[in-house]
Amino acid sequence: MESKVGNSLCLWLILVAHPLWMTMVLANMEGDALHSLRTNLEDPNKVLQSWNPTLVNPCTWFHVTCNNENSVIRVDLGNALLSGQLVPQLGLLKNLQYLELYSNNISGPIPSELGNLTSLVSLDLYLNSFAGLIPDTLGKLSKLRFLRLNNNSLVGPIPMSLTNISSLQVLDLSNNHLSGEVPNNGSFSLFTPLSFANNLNLCGPVTGRPCPGSPPFSPPPPFVPPPPISTPVFQKAHN
Template sequence: MSFHVVAIFLLLVRTNANSEGDALYAFRKAVKDPNNVLNSWDPTLVDPCTWFHVTCDNHNRVTRLDLGHAKLSGYLVPQLGRLQHLQFLELYKNELVGPIPKELGRLKNLVSLGLYHNNLTGSIPSSFSNLSNLKFLRLNSNRLSGRIPRELAKLGNLKILDLSNNDLCGTFPTFGSFSKFPEQSLKNNPRLEGPELMGLVRYDDDGLCK
């Protein structure tokens, strides 16, 4: 391999690391961290793979973010959608508030999304329908509202779905991947009306379902 090829490769790796480091640091700035679990997230370091709770592959690309039960409070940030090689995003059992950024729908390699037991509000992004590799989607025990996007039913690899203990409303899809999930996946959403009838969505109550 020539010197120029090696130099270009190293430049690409460094640029990718900088981009991912910037995305992670944007999240760090958006949260309060009373236990200093993000203390190693130093923006002056080129490689975020040296940070605690961050896992990378052999090409120094971020593949896991494990921050469950870390007592973090604050917001999710749209910059997390830049972590193009991320496979596991685990932020469960924290005190995160605000909406789920639609930009998380860009994480095409995501296998597991664990945001359960927070205080997230707003709707479930329909952009999640782009997460074709997703196997585990756990959004339970938040304060999410609005309809369940019927586009999620096309996630053919989805094995575990938990949307329970929220404030979701309207009807829910029963086709595609949703045909195999038990009622437990949707329990304790008092405003859910039941399944779609013959694959049709009722829109007459849109003013009430928000």
């Protein structure tokens, strides 16, 4: 009888503790991921000094915001004079909505693992020193509304996968070294030449430069002035 009671008590404790245990595991995993980022960055202003890996979760760290489940939803590190490279472990922040790393001197490639951040709404990596290709995996970010990668040293083509992000409202890829044809389907049909400016090897209608081997752009139709609007003549009524 005591054995059955003991087994039931153990089962009850497991069921009760399971959500808490899962939350702690998730928080520790996210804390480890962010601490990996910290160790890979030079931080002359010590803005990451509070990122202490011995804490239960990273929700008390400066520049980190969590939800009610102690899961990271924002990392705000713009204008922090950071340098170094990003780490693939950032892809473990499954609930991250805002990754703000603009106006630093972060270099190296954009990790393809950022495509795992399927809750991401804003990805701001502009005004850094990122190099290499734009990862094709970013096309998996189906909730993304803001993608700003301008003023870096990115090369290669614009991934066609990005045109599948129907939620995309703001796109800035200007001031890089991108090449090839600019897609004009999907969400990309909404964007103006400003989104792609100062990439001298991009081509396509939005850039004003035909791609090699493609026919020249058709000239616009001739302007036809509208017919003049006739003014109705009102006759005076006779008595």
